[in-house]
Amino acid sequence: QLQLQESGPGLVKPLETLSLTCTVSGGSISSAGYHWGWIRQPPGKGLEWIGSVYYSGTTYYNPSLKSRVIISVDTSKNQFSLKLSSVTAADTAVYYCARRDSAAAGYNFDFWGQGTLVTVSS
Amino acid sequence: QTVVTQEPSFSVSPGGTVTLTCGLNSGSVSTSSYPSWHQQSPGQAPRTLIYSTNTRSSGVPDRFSGSILGNKAALTITGAQADDESGYYCLLYVGSGTWVFGGGTKLTVL
Numbered sequence: 001q002l003q004l005q006e007s008g009p010g011l012v013k014p015l016e017t018l019s020l021t022c023t024v025s026g027g028s029i030s031s032a033g034y035h036w037g038w039i040r041q042p043p044g045k046g047l048e049w050i051g052s053v054y055y056s057g058t059t060y061y062n063p064s065l066k067s068r069v070i071i072s073v074d075t076s077k078n079q080f081s082l083k084l085s086s087v088t089a090a091d092t093a094v095y096y097c098a099r100r101d102s103a104a105a106g107y108n109f110d111f112w113g114q115g116t117l118v119t120v121s122s
Numbered sequence: 123q124t125v126v127t128q129e130p131s132f133s134v135s136p137g138g139t140v141t142l143t144c145g146l147n148s149g150s151v152s153t154s155s156y157p158s159w160h161q162q163s164p165g166q167a168p169r170t171l172i173y174s175t176n177t178r179s180s181g182v183p184d185r186f187s188g189s190i191l192g193n194k195a196a197l198t199i200t201g202a203q204a205d206d207e208s209g210y211y212c213l214l215y216v217g218s219g220t221w222v223f224g225g226g227t228k229l230t231v232l
Contacts, residue, residue, distance in 0.1 A: 037166075039223075047160070047211050049170065049221040061217030064123075096167055102197045106174030107156040107215060 002027040004097050004113035012120050013090075018084040022097030022113060029078045030055040033102035036080045040069060040093040041115075048093075052100060053080050087120045094118075124148055128224035132149045134231055136188045143194040144212030144228045150193035156215040157195035159188060162226075163178045171210075172197060199229075207231040 008041035010018035022036065029036060037052030053071045061069050065084070073080040084091060094115040101108040125147040131135040134140035134232055144157060145163065151157055153175050171177045173190035185200045195214070212224040 046226040047162075047213075047223040049213070049223055052219070096177050103156075106177050107158070108173040108177070108179065109158060109160070109213070110173075110179065112169070115167050121217060 002099065002111045004099065006018055006095060006097050008116065008118070009120060010117060012087055012118060013122050014088055014120055015086055016064045017032040018082070018087050018091060018118055019118070020082045020095055020118070021079050021099075022081070024099075026082075029073060029080065030075045033105065035100045037098050037100055037109075038082045039096045039098060040091075041096070042090070042093040049091045050082065050084075050095075066122065082120075089120050092118065092120045093122065124222050125187075126212060126214050126222045126224035128210075128212060128227045130225065131228045131230070132183065134199070134206075134229065136202060136204060136231055137199045138202050139198065140202060140229065141191070142197045142199075142212075142229070143191065144196070144209055144214065144224050145194040146214065151190065151195045151214060153190065154215070155195065157188065157190075158213045159186075159197045160213060161208050161209045162211065202231050204231050211212075 003025045005023045012018045020078045035052040038050040051071045053059045053073045068085045070083045094117050097113040099111040158166045159171045160187045162168040171182050176188040179231040189196050196212050209226050
């Protein structure tokens with residue numbers, strides 16, 4: 001069974017860079033057709049799609065975050081990562097990683113991590 | 123800016139039927155939007171119920187169904203149960219590899 005696990009600092013200072021890693025187990029991040037993405041949820045608010053990466057390195061980003069986000073993949077470690085720069089309190093959220101299947105399979109977001117809370121505070 | 127609209131809240135009686143909708147401020151939702159529906163209970167990660175408009179994820183009861191109604195995507199729960207009380211989010215593909223979530227609907231079963 002595929003599992004995704006987020007990891008990284010739970011506290012980040014304002015204007016610094018938030019860095020998270022999602023470790024994939026039970027399957028290969030290099031499997032064709034799957035995109036690996038990040039979604040976040042501020043406390044008490046809704047879900048927001050941040051972006052995704054393919055094992056080849058192709059990325060797609062939410063236009064509202066694009067200037068501050070980098071998502072990358074490390075196939076040797078079966079991991080993908082999120083970097084969000086110049087954070088403010090508005091970036092405080094639970095961050096989820098998830099797998100999205102191909103168009104042929106209906107673009108199913110079929111596996112999600114449990115989420116990790118990142119608080120932006122001095 | 124693309125905005126995906128959902129009813130903020132809805133109420134249904136146990137055993138009743140409820141339809142939640144998901145619209146686009148910039149036009150119509152179609153199958154090409156690949157609408158999906160995600161259920162989230164407090165403190166839990168989202169769980170995908172429906173993807174590609176009307177395909178149920180593995181293990182999802184058949185009382186959950188998805189469709190396109192007019193110019194919106196819809197999630198219908200037939201025979202609502204107490205543990206269906208949860209948050210429901212739709213997610214749409216809006217082109218160029220990007221996706222947008224709706225604001226979510228809080229469903230109460232009472």
